[in-house]
Amino acid sequence: KEYTSENLSYKLNELPQKVLNVLKSAGKMADDEGYSAYVVGGFVRDLILGVENLDIDIVIEGDAVAFAQKFASQINAKITVHEKFQTAYVYIDEDLQIDFVTARKEYYEFPGSLPIIETGTIKDDLFRRDFTINCIAMKLNGDEFGKVVDFYGGRRDLYDGVIRILYNLSFIEDPTRIIRAVRFEQRYGFLMDEKTEEFAIKAVKSDVLDKLSIERINTEFFYMLKEKNAAKMLQRLKELGLLKKAYPEMELSDQLINLMEKSDNQWEDFYIGLINKKNIDKILIYLLVLHSNMSVDKVHASADRMRLKKEYKDEILRFIEVKDLNLPALVAEGNLSNYDVYSMFTGLSLESLYVISIMFDDRVRDAVLVYINNLSQIKTEITGKDIMELGIAPGPEIKRILQAVLKEKINGKIFTYDDEINFVKNLLEQEN
Template sequence: LPVEGKKVYISTLYRKYSKDVAWILKYIKPFEPADAYFLVVNQKSKKFIIGRSKDESIDVGKILYQLDGGGHKFAASTTIVGFSYDEIKTFLTFLTAKHQKPLTSFIKTDLPTVEADLSIEEVKSYLGRYRYVVVLQNGRYVGILNDKLINNAIKHGFSNEKAIVFAEELITVSPDVSFIQLLKMFSTYQTDIFPVVEKGYYKGVIYKKEFVSEISGIKEDKPIFLPISKPKTVNYLNRVKKFFPLEIFQTLKEVGEYAEKLGYRAFIIGGVVRDIVLNKENLDVDIIVEGSAVDLIKAYAKDKNFNFYVYPEFMTGVILLPNGLKLDFATARKEEYDSPGSYPKVEKANLFEDLYRRDFTINTLAIEITKSNFGKLIDYFNGLIDIKEKRIRILHSLSFVEDPIRILRALRFAGRLNFKLEKKTENLLIYAVERDLLNFAPTGRINLELNLTFKEENTFEILMLMDRYKVLYKLFAGLSIDQNKEKGLIKLQDSLLLLEKVLGIQFPKNSNYLYVLLGNYPEEITYNLLKKYHFEK
């Protein structure tokens, strides 16, 4: 390792670690002249690092402590998961450097801070040359506002709202965070800054770019080692193979082969990937293409003589399979909303940008089907963790403002999956409902979401959530579910399931549920409400 004035060696060993390895280290001749040395033992999914020192100025205990290890000044060890040998060399070079900066030197206090009750319009004046503003309440950390969020909030008419409403709770670190903990956070969370908080009080921020530039020795703005903005990836090939019928699995493989021939990347995304993780049946396949979805559809469907439709103006299309199923395609894109509830403007983008426009983290998972990476699950936004923790989380604090229909979708997914709303998501949903943002949503889309709710197996649970969060109250002129309606909804849901699952009889669900909900309303009010949401037929 290039450590000034010292002989510090590093080597790697490809064998299973045992105590014998550590014991024979001092007898390895190439290590004899070293002031200190590190041996990286490669195992299946992790690397075991052994450190030894003969020089008091090179404290291997302190060095490997920063990699979550333990030991003392002259002997220490640790285990690392998810980093290559070359990356470990970079880390150890930085940590053993004679003039190494302490981690606390990366904590900066230059970002402007504002009080939580300041208006969004007032907060904007604090930005200056900075992209971020830190929101505090009596010195305690509340969250972060960035320039884009502030400008969008003002554009949507929320300039007088308090900063605390839209402050985003970025992942925080403590002042004594270790080197390896920071690196893991950098690779896990898609953010440029990490607020430093101690016992609830704001201490500063660590900038990802500055930290990485320092440890890599690269000061220019160009790609460096892997921990930068790296999504979590998992091999899901076997699970994909088990999940889909053989015919669909083979079709996905063929689509991936055509995508690679065209120089594109293709992914299945959204609900079907979520349900693969949850092992819930779903053959509604959406495919995102980094490239041109229209060109991929034409190339594949024409060769296979499949029926297809393309919509170049929307960069989308569909292939109809011989078995009656269909594959929906779209070019990866990003969106911008002009006003709450409006349809978005779209333009081409990459996978990350496409997933960032999704409604909830559980729907941001993607599985690549391109031939060379077939079966690789990609998780940019910790969707896997949120599925494991059973929570619904939006991706940014203006999510319900930009698309109020997400209020209905959040409750529908929560009821269907028996998930809970993440705390910040819940607070923002309550705020959006109280501010009557559903009035900005196209009534046709409300009709669609309500019909989807009525088709769910857990319709009762979803409607109870809509009642709890005052959504039904806002949509249907003060509607609330009393004890009688609750009993009626339970009885109706059980009856419809019995008729469908046991007797195979399909009854119109929307009219039955609407009858129970609105049955005691005056006829004129009921008619007007049904007409408003396009249920008049």
Template structure:
């Protein structure tokens, strides 16, 4: 693989200005700042970066970011409990972290972090290709710091963990290993692959929320379908829940359809579509899916059990309670007949409404009460079925009902 070392060819002018300001801030504060992680990896591989990932050494992140705010007009977006900060500067997004070490007690939990130097910071990272740093100086970038042979692994096109307990400490790295492998077209290094296979069973040690976040992140990747199939091939979905079946939908469509910007709720419904409906709720709970997903799954079950509908009003009554997200998924995944009915409902029936109101019926002599609603329901059914159209036609229909 050809590797780039002249990073400024790949960095925009606004990014250069931001890096110079970061380097200046570090110099004024007498600390070290580094471009790190995926930013360095992508630049080495000739890929332009969107966000800027930096680590600062020998200083509290809050102090550094507040200095950037008061001195250079940075806008702080948020701090996290792990000693990180997201800010914007010169139109660029910058993720700032302190150089740190991490421990995982118990295994699979979120890490406990404490200050460390840059070498220890790079040693805690997930893969060698993400464990490089470049010093940010006031006027330039320094030489690549590569204590874990990340450059060599990029040249070899392999994904390699940094220690044997990597997947045990944090099983989300299983998802990331597959994601990087497919995205970069790299192979898992032999020992890394063996460690991954032996650690799949430990996925249950991480929270359902973290598991779901990793899957959703994958589902927004251009090669999401291939990533999901690879996860399935190593047994990840069965490890999450024994009845979790990757839908056949992902076999051919997802790499293209992921460009449609599915919502998280829709992605959850798509993921569960081929699993036995009897287990939908327990699978959803195993990944801490939000309540909106459970509601959408109820709608999906309605659509899966949809019988042949003779009239538009029958279709409407069957589907009016189904959330929009479930409708969108049903159109993509149901058989052609049911998909066509759902699409017709979504596009032609769901937004229909009467021109008349209860007051119009009362003015025709209908007594206020339940009968008003009953008559309006009949008129609305007639509207859906094409028997009436417009206010005058609706009023004439009411008159025929009360004559």
């Protein structure tokens, strides 16, 4: 049976009161307007799975923009309207926002194009979506509140753990869905059904990816990097052939996958070792790992392809330079001064330092921690002003002298303000 009248209002009733009230008011207003209103998509999927998700999408069989305007003014919420897409975004508070959209039919002029949109029914609206598990709706209207609308077997696949496209051309029309399929698969521990996977592989082998703008691929790719199981997702994208095609510079070896997983697993240990606690940018960590086996040329090509912001690209380039120094050998030789260690690591972000700490052996990791906790904290007490008072004119000379003081201090040869002043005096004397 493709459509049942199962009622899941008891699931809705478990939502935080504030959310429930908002959904009920929307249902009541739909009654008043003579419209049908449905919650759809990820919200319903996660509600059934028992996963928290307050990203609410409401489909209106009727004018969603007018509806949302009336609704927002009734509950005194801010609203942003996209007339062109017949959508409106209602901001209730920091943790509750709702997207309203007019039920629509979509079709694609050519693979990878943006869809052409016409007004439609809830059934049309669900059919334009990616996977059956994302095509379950629940009605909000008063006397049918919580009634499930499931034309495409979404609940069955949700219970069976299956990611299934709705129609054979789905991936051809929108290849970004391949990345989404992998994301949902690994996020929930599901599997693509056999046909769906075949269609994904076929789509990759065809030329549809070339027709798609890299920006659209990047958007989905970065959503993926934000997920917990990103390493597994990348592995799947590799298996499907998408990784090579979309990001040809990336060589996702088993070693790289391991390093990504290690970066997930070892952060807590590393964090415990930090004297000054600081959170990290997980995306940057993954990007560093993904570029860690590339030449400088490839890093440039890849970073440009991924449209990485300049700060990310620069950081990756600095990281590459340092991690190629043959750190295990340098550290093992044991004749690095503190200042050598300082010079090696200075300027690197905590993210780069962390990745370096897990890439090599324990000695390298310890050197990184010594740098972060100790060496990088050392500052000279004297300033440029003190040096000018010793007769040096403003200019680059001041910087050079301060650097020399810092070196002595980091190497543990001087300690106090007076030590620093005396060191400068001696240095100037020697140099004259």
